[in-house]
Amino acid sequence: MSVLLENKIEYLKGVGPKRAAILNKELGVFTMEDLLHYYPFRYIDKSRIHLVKDVQDDSSYFQLVGTVSRLQSFGSPRATRITAVLTDESGSIELVWFRGLTWVKNRFQPGKKYVIFGKANYFNRQYSFIHPDIDDYNPDDFTLGESQQGVYQSSETMKNNGLGTKNMSRLMKQILAVTAEYIPETLPDWVLAQERLISRKTALVAIHFPANTDQLKHARHRISFEEYFFFQLHVLHRKSIRKQTGAGYVFQQVGFYFNEFYHHYLPFSLTQAQKRVIREIRVDMANGMPMNRLLQGDVGSGKTIVALMLMLLALDNGFQATLMAPTEILAQQHYDSLREMLKEMPVQLALLTGSTRKKQRQQIDESLKDGSLQILIGTHALIEETVVFSKLGLVVIDEQHRFGVAQRARLYEKSALTPHMLVMTATPIPRTLAMTQYGDLDYSQIDELPPGRKPVKTLHFYPSQRLRLIGFMKQQIALGRQIYVVYPIIKESEKLDLIALKEGYEALIRDFPEPQYRICVVHGQLKADDKEFEMQRFIKGQAHIMVATTVIEVGVNIPNASVMVIEHADRFGLSQLHQLRGRVGRGADQSYCILMTDYKLTADGRKRMATMVQTQDGFKIAEADLLLRGPGETQGTRQSGMPEFKLGNLAKDEALIRKVRNTVARMLEEDPQLRSEKHQSTRKNYEKLYKQSFDWSRIG
Ligand code: ADP
Numbered sequence: 001m002s003v004l005l006e007n008k009i010e011y012l013k014g015v016g017p018k019r020a021a022i023l024n025k026e027l028g029v030f031t032m033e034d035l036l037h038y039y040p041f042r043y044i045d046k047s048r049i050h051l052v053k054d055v056q057d058d059s060s061y062f063q064l065v066g067t068v069s070r071l072q073s074f075g076s077p078r079a080t081r082i083t084a085v086l087t088d089e090s091g092s093i094e095l096v097w098f099r100g101l102t103w104v105k106n107r108f109q110p111g112k113k114y115v116i117f118g119k120a121n122y123f124n125r126q127y128s129f130i131h132p133d134i135d136d137y138n139p140d141d142f143t144l145g146e147s148q149q150g151v152y153q154s155s156e157t158m159k160n161n162g163l164g165t166k167n168m169s170r171l172m173k174q175i176l177a178v179t180a181e182y183i184p185e186t187l188p189d190w191v192l193a194q195e196r197l198i199s200r201k202t203a204l205v206a207i208h209f210p211a212n213t214d215q216l217k218h219a220r221h222r223i224s225f226e227e228y229f230f231f232q233l234h235v236l237h238r239k240s241i242r243k244q245t246g247a248g249y250v251f252q253q254v255g256f257y258f259n260e261f262y263h264h265y266l267p268f269s270l271t272q273a274q275k276r277v278i279r280e281i282r283v284d285m286a287n288g289m290p291m292n293r294l295l296q297g298d299v300g301s302g303k304t305i306v307a308l309m310l311m312l313l314a315l316d317n318g319f320q321a322t323l324m325a326p327t328e329i330l331a332q333q334h335y336d337s338l339r340e341m342l343k344e345m346p347v348q349l350a351l352l353t354g355s356t357r358k359k360q361r362q363q364i365d366e367s368l369k370d371g372s373l374q375i376l377i378g379t380h381a382l383i384e385e386t387v388v389f390s391k392l393g394l395v396v397i398d399e400q401h402r403f404g405v406a407q408r409a410r411l412y413e414k415s416a417l418t419p420h421m422l423v424m425t426a427t428p429i430p431r432t433l434a435m436t437q438y439g440d441l442d443y444s445q446i447d448e449l450p451p452g453r454k455p456v457k458t459l460h461f462y463p464s465q466r467l468r469l470i471g472f473m474k475q476q477i478a479l480g481r482q483i484y485v486v487y488p489i490i491k492e493s494e495k496l497d498l499i500a501l502k503e504g505y506e507a508l509i510r511d512f513p514e515p516q517y518r519i520c521v522v523h524g525q526l527k528a529d530d531k532e533f534e535m536q537r538f539i540k541g542q543a544h545i546m547v548a549t550t551v552i553e554v555g556v557n558i559p560n561a562s563v564m565v566i567e568h569a570d571r572f573g574l575s576q577l578h579q580l581r582g583r584v585g586r587g588a589d590q591s592y593c594i595l596m597t598d599y600k601l602t603a604d605g606r607k608r609m610a611t612m613v614q615t616q617d618g619f620k621i622a623e624a625d626l627l628l629r630g631p632g633e634t635q636g637t638r639q640s641g642m643p644e645f646k647l648g649n650l651a652k653d654e655a656l657i658r659k660v661r662n663t664v665a666r667m668l669e670e671d672p673q674l675r676s677e678k679h680q681s682t683r684k685n686y687e688k689l690y691k692q693s694f695d696w697s698r699i700g
């Protein structure tokens with residue numbers, strides 16, 4: 001009888017085609033079951049009537065009963081505000097409206113009693129209620145409400161069409177009355193027992209109509225557990241399909257290229273973390289399955305050399321390797337530094353970007369096809385169809401958040417078997433995201449910086465400190481250092497942002513006049529050649545200051561630059577600020593990061609500045625970012641196909657997610673294809689949620 005749940009909402013009493021269309025459109029709700037999964041966003045207490053004198057708590061909710069008098073309009077010719085006074089035996093309190101004024105005027109009759117419900121608002125040392133709910137009060141048929149009454153979010157359109165919270169609640173009641181006993185369980189019994197979860201049916205009733213706070217707590221726990229459960233099932237299932245069905249190249253040899261480099265040309269000794277990561281990855285590339293691994297290492301942790309050594313391993317096994325970077329400047333820099341490190345070794349490498357000349361390009365194409373070109377470094381130009389490798393074994397992608405999933409997939413097509421794939425990112429991934437969003441990737445981490453790095457001193461300055469800043473910059477330049485000044489450009493097309501940058505540049509020229517000082521400028525609207533020219537002036541030490549947008553965010557390495565000034569720092573997200581700060585502190589000198597903001601800051605902006613001043617730890621910063629902005633906004637998570645958890649909260653549920661993940665892993669270990677009887681309802685629910693069969697023998 002669970003088909004009942006799949007009935008269209010049109011057939012509910014009080015819905016009909018028009019309201020159904022609104023629910024379809026606004027909430028994506030089509031069936032009764034969909035509607036049941038639209039949960040209250042908060043709960044209010046209507047189980048008692050308060051007295052006016054009890055209203056002593058700003059932002060708390062109160063239910064009062066009293067008479068309404070002294071209706072007054074303010075504003076002329078048109079009223080913009082109406083106030084009234086509600087009086088009970090203990091005192092009087094003001095009610096205020098800014099909207100629906102005509103309705104308010106006609107709502108009240110002198111001497112009659114009303115029940116009002118609303119949030120107390122403390123202003124000018126007085127409490128009032130703004131836009132309270134109002135009902136007629138009739139002692140004979142008045143019943144107190146629940147202590148935990150669900151409130152449903154509803155849009156203006158919904159409210160205007162009789163789909164406000166009260167009616168939503170009525171609909172829920174109606175559906176539950178007919179369907180509650182048919183709500184199927186989706187988690188295996190052993191999971192319910194082990195985790196002491198309440199049944200799905202009890203949870204769904206309680207989330208809409210909780211009897212008390214305790215029951216609500218259990219319902220929320222059960223429902224979040226289920227959300228994470230099916231997502232983990234999806235992620236781990238995908239991972240095991242990849243491991244079971246994909247044959248991969250086996251890199252067994254450690255040979256000439258790797259050894260020669262390691263013993264003779266390694267420019268420094270590797271950190272323990274670099275060694276460990278190389279070991280982990282070597283094992284992974286030798287087990288016969290295609291590697292799909294994320295390598296996280298904070299800015300400056302030395303990911304490039306790791307990539308190089310793994311590419312040499314590919315060569316030792318007779319394969320080609322490629323390294324893809326998100327910008328031309330970065331690709332060029334990788335190319336230069338790899339060529340420098342390999343200059344004594346017989347390795348053929350080339351650079352391919354959008355501006356590679358045609359003739360050069362032909363040469364690359366040919367030597368790729370005949371296999372003589374061993375390492376190709378480049379930008380997204382690498383994924384064009386004309387680029388054909390003879391034997392591509394390893395793909396390294398730097399700064400992964402710039403590449404979409406689809407782009408990555410196109411690289412897979414360039415090889416007979418799926419090549420090994422290593423995605424490198426400096427964005428620290430909070431543990432919860434590592435388990436969810438990136439849950440199907442393997443994960444390695446360089447959690448140690450090369451020796452001798454000094455922490456970057458970070459200061460937050462307001463406009464009154466600008467003179468001090470200029471003096472400090474001059475001092476640093478006199479010491480021979482270089483300085484970045486970064487402006488936020490949220491969208492490269494944003495004219496206002498560009499104007500701010502240009503004005504900032506002009507002001508800097510006044511403060512740092514030629515010929516004593518030289519300033520270069522880099523932003524997204526420059527032509528590639530000009531950008532390159534300006535970058536080179538800074539890289540070669542010919543300019544003291546580089547004014548830039550976030551183009552420098554990814555990866556440039558200029559050890560002599562020791563000061564990072566970030567203008568309008570509050571407009572950047574935490575991860576971005578952290579990346580920017582990582583551009584300095586790469587040499588032996590003490591480095592500085594100065595965050596400039598206006599006096600006026602949002603609470604959020606203030607927290608971000610404080611976090612940056614207090615910590616250098618990329619993980620702490622990423623977790624703070626997740627907490628402040630939520631997973632949807634966190635860098636690198638946008639094109640992720642991440643589900644929206646309705647009750648689950650990634651910023652807070654680390655322990656729960658870990659537990660769920662372990663439980664799912666255990667289930668799949670015992671019953672990888674969910675064939676046993678006890679897992680049938682789980683399997684069925686999975687197939688419904690993800691609209692795909694669980695059985696991978698049928699996927700082909
Ligand atoms: P990222 O992880 O940000 O890409 P890079 O690979 O660019 O970092 O390395 C940053 C700098 O640190 C480079 O100048 C690199 O040569 C240097 N480096 C990397 N590993 C070590 C090491 N083990 N010891 C000393 N310096 C290192």
Ligand code: MG
Binds near residue numbers: 555
């Ligand atoms: Mg790098």
